[in-house]
Amino acid sequence: MLNSLRRIVQEVNSVKNYAEALKLIVDRVAEAMNTDVCTIYMWDENAQRFFFTATRGLNQDLCGKLSLARDEGLVGLVGVREEPLNLERADAHPRFHYMEGIGEELYSAFLGVPIIHQRRVLGVLVVQQAARRRFDEAEEAFLVTLSAQLAGVIAHAEASGALHDDPNVELGQRPNAKFQGLGAVRGTAIGTAVVASPQANLEAVPSRPAGDINSEIERYNRAIDAVRMDIWKLREKLSSQLRPEERALFDVYLGMLNDNALGNEVLARIRGGEWAQGALASVILEHVRTFELMEDAYLRERAVDVKDLGRRVLSYMQNANQGEQEYPANTILVGEELTASMLGEVPKDKLIGLVSVRGSGNSHVAIMARAMGIPTVMGVMELPFARLEGCQLILDGYAGTVYANPGDELLQYFCEMLEIERQEIDALAELRDLPCETLDGQRIELVVNTGLNSDVSRSLDHGAEGVGLYRTEMPFMIRERFPSEEEQRRIYREHLKAFAPNPVTMRTLDIGGDKALPYFPIEEENPFLGWRGIRVTLDHPEIFLVQLRAMIRANEGLGNLKIMLPMISNVSELDDSLELIRRCYDELIDEGIESPMPKLGVMVEVPAAVYQARQLARRVDFLSVGSNDLTQYLLAVDRNNARVADLYHQYHPAVLQALVKIAQDARLEGKELSICGELAGDPGASILLAGMGYRTLSMSANNLPRVKSVLRQVSMAQAKDMLHRVLEMDSARDVQRSVDGLLRELGLSRMFQSSDD
Numbered sequence: 001m002l003n004s005l006r007r008i009v010q011e012v013n014s015v016k017n018y019a020e021a022l023k024l025i026v027d028r029v030a031e032a033m034n035t036d037v038c039t040i041y042m043w044d045e046n047a048q049r050f051f052f053t054a055t056r057g058l059n060q061d062l063c064g065k066l067s068l069a070r071d072e073g074l075v076g077l078v079g080v081r082e083e084p085l086n087l088e089r090a091d092a093h094p095r096f097h098y099m100e101g102i103g104e105e106l107y108s109a110f111l112g113v114p115i116i117h118q119r120r121v122l123g124v125l126v127v128q129q130a131a132r133r134r135f136d137e138a139e140e141a142f143l144v145t146l147s148a149q150l151a152g153v154i155a156h157a158e159a160s161g162a163l164h165d166d167p168n169v170e171l172g173q174r175p176n177a178k179f180q181g182l183g184a185v186r187g188t189a190i191g192t193a194v195v196a197s198p199q200a201n202l203e204a205v206p207s208r209p210a211g212d213i214n215s216e217i218e219r220y221n222r223a224i225d226a227v228r229m230d231i232w233k234l235r236e237k238l239s240s241q242l243r244p245e246e247r248a249l250f251d252v253y254l255g256m257l258n259d260n261a262l263g264n265e266v267l268a269r270i271r272g273g274e275w276a277q278g279a280l281a282s283v284i285l286e287h288v289r290t291f292e293l294m295e296d297a298y299l300r301e302r303a304v305d306v307k308d309l310g311r312r313v314l315s316y317m318q319n320a321n322q323g324e325q326e327y328p329a330n331t332i333l334v335g336e337e338l339t340a341s342m343l344g345e346v347p348k349d350k351l352i353g354l355v356s357v358r359g360s361g362n363s364h365v366a367i368m369a370r371a372m373g374i375p376t377v378m379g380v381m382e383l384p385f386a387r388l389e390g391c392q393l394i395l396d397g398y399a400g401t402v403y404a405n406p407g408d409e410l411l412q413y414f415c416e417m418l419e420i421e422r423q424e425i426d427a428l429a430e431l432r433d434l435p436c437e438t439l440d441g442q443r444i445e446l447v448v449n450t451g452l453n454s455d456v457s458r459s460l461d462h463g464a465e466g467v468g469l470y471r472t473e474m475p476f477m478i479r480e481r482f483p484s485e486e487e488q489r490r491i492y493r494e495h496l497k498a499f500a501p502n503p504v505t506m507r508t509l510d511i512g513g514d515k516a517l518p519y520f521p522i523e524e525e526n527p528f529l530g531w532r533g534i535r536v537t538l539d540h541p542e543i544f545l546v547q548l549r550a551m552i553r554a555n556e557g558l559g560n561l562k563i564m565l566p567m568i569s570n571v572s573e574l575d576d577s578l579e580l581i582r583r584c585y586d587e588l589i590d591e592g593i594e595s596p597m598p599k600l601g602v603m604v605e606v607p608a609a610v611y612q613a614r615q616l617a618r619r620v621d622f623l624s625v626g627s628n629d630l631t632q633y634l635l636a637v638d639r640n641n642a643r644v645a646d647l648y649h650q651y652h653p654a655v656l657q658a659l660v661k662i663a664q665d666a667r668l669e670g671k672e673l674s675i676c677g678e679l680a681g682d683p684g685a686s687i688l689l690a691g692m693g694y695r696t697l698s699m700s701a702n703n704l705p706r707v708k709s710v711l712r713q714v715s716m717a718q719a720k721d722m723l724h725r726v727l728e729m730d731s732a733r734d735v736q737r738s739v740d741g742l743l744r745e746l747g748l749s750r751m752f753q754s755s756d757d
């Protein structure tokens with residue numbers, strides 16, 4: 001059974017035309033279960049009916065022509081009840097509904113299961129048999145399992161419009177194709193898709209036309225030669241240590257590289273006009289699929305070898321192609337999992353939008369995009385990203401929607417949206433030199449989150465009063481090794497100087513989680529609960545001390561440095577860190593450096609730190625709330641996982657209660673308090689935070705004018721009143737509605753609101 005399941009899902013996955021995929025499902029299920037009939041009824045949201053869509057055993061001529069309402073027939077019952085229905089005699093059931101002409105009257109036994117994806121009923125899968133019998137438990141379990149697995153494939157087809165449109169048109173080319181994700185950075189963008197492919201990932205290679213066919217062929221041949229040489233060398237080097245069966249593997253590899261069949265297929269595709277990387281990827285993946293479908297376990301295993309070989313060849317070609325990618329004006333970068341370094345490769349003046357299949361609004365790449373003011377949609381799980389190269393895209397960063405190949409009407413609507421947005425941004429720019437104070441005169445300090453020196457001018461342009469969070473890992477991430485003490489000193493000094501005399505809060509290296517350094521890989525099962533932030537730097541004092549020395553030396557003659565520690569989860573981590581900082585400072589003073597002792601602070605970003613806020617506050621000068629991680633850990637929701645992104649809610653009552661407690665504890669200890677998670681840059685949340693007593697908000701530069709504009713339009717009395725009301729509420733959704741309601745009362749558009757509903 002498990003084998004049949006695996007094979008059916010793999011086979012269906014490999015079909016590009018989804019009408020064919022549905023047909024394949026009914027055929028394979030009928031064969032695997034040995035039933036006379038298998039049928040799929042798809043739910044059509046517009047018509048509000050289940051359509052007789054694909055069948056084996058009933059009258060195929062009627063596919064797409066007959067349908068049932070939700071309250072009609074056994075199919076409707078399965079769809080509404082969202083559970084299997086197993087009957088010995090279908091026609092004896094009171095809900096049986098005879099559909100003229102499909103030929104159902106011959107069949108007695110009926111088993112129907114719903115096809116459900118992310119809580120939504122997509123359709124119903126039915127098997128029928130002439131015999132009067134009940135399907136047994138194992139058969140029912142098989143159909144339920146299969147349906148659950150196929151739901152994802154069907155949802156993908158549905159989302160990309162493939163179920164309703166002409167199956168011969170390539171997915172990425174369908175007009176007005178709409179894909180839903182999560183709005184991560186507000187804003188609208190209209191541009192051309194460029195697909196970013198990670199190193200050696202065959203599935204992510206975009207299809208592109210070959211520029212010059214001869215040079216593509218040459219590129220392919222060169223890569224093959226290089227891999228052949230590598231494998232030879234490896235085989236020679238290891239030959240004395242290898243057992244014969246292991247040595248045979250190298251021979252298999254070399255054989256495949258010499259195999260004219262595989263090479264000829266790739267070359268034929270290149271000659272047909274596909275670029276070398278795309279030709280290689282599609283040939284290899286087809287072979288991998290063929291191997292994976294083989295009955296023989298040994299041959300099935302060979303799929304791994306073919307793929308590995310393909311990856312090696314691809315990697316050589318990608319290295320040879322590096323730096324050759326051309327970016328059109330108005331590039332929208334699209335990828336399966338965009339990373340900070342992919343962002344860095346696109347010239348800034350050309351990049352206007354980002355779309356990522358994985359990740360959410362709190363992933364670090366989204367945070368970077370926010371800092372750069374680039375509209376972004378994350379977690380577009382059904383996006384056929386590799387097939388979008390060169391397509392025109394519209395990106396709606398408010399609603400989290402991406403449209404490919406838009407028609408004129410859609411384009412016109414979004415061009416108007418862009419114009420309104422431009423006018424609002426111009427209006428906000430006028431606030432630049434005005435203070436951030438509420439109607440009744442309460443000053444709130446607005447500072448920025450930075451990471452690269454290129455953030456500086458944007459921050460100053462937006463009227464930042466300093467830096468509340470400098471993510472020092474960013475300059476570490478764009479290098480190929482740890483930066484030296486002197487390199488770091490220069491980077492930090494530039495930052496400190498740019499904002500002096502205003503404070504710059506530098507956070508010590510916060511790697512781990514979803515922030516990896518290419519030269520210091522951390523492989524973990526559970527990285528967000530693993531070796532992260534201060535845990536890494538305390539284990540590597542040599543890295544920590546170099547960074548601290550660089551910071552303190554950079555502060556010479558300026559005096560605006562503050563140092564902040566990430567991911568503190570207990571008092572001894574803090575004590576150990578403070579001891580290292582003081583030791584480092586004393587040593588530098590002994591060396592003759594003239595630099596004041598910087599103010600020291602702790603990030604409150606794990607629940608333990610909330611409960612120990614007073615003990616932590618006593619030991620330092622300030623607390624700063626990292627609400628991104630705090631939300632993740634309080635709600636047990638991975639901030640990076642699009643599948644659970646609906647559960648990641650910074651307006652969750654538990655998060656609000658934690659923020660209130662931290663504010664009270666900081667006040668009781670008489671210590672400075674700020675917040676530097678993304679919540680601080682949410683205009684609605686800034687009202688609540690002001691009501692709680694937060695007087696310093698640190699955010700992406702791009703959000704600063706909006707927050708300033710909102711805070712200048714409310715009084716502290718209004719903020720406190722709003723806070724008291726929402727603290728009585730039970731759910732994040734209610735809180736959000738109330739906050740958005742207030743923003744609407746203030747006459748603010750959706751540019752300010754945190755949700756679209």
Ligand code: PEP
Pocket residue numbers: 367469471510605625626627628629630676677678
């Ligand atoms: C946070 O966790 O809220 C925070 C500001 O740090 P980062 O987003 O870099 O993890």
Ligand code: MG
Pocket residue numbers: 566605626628629
């Ligand atoms: Mg954090």
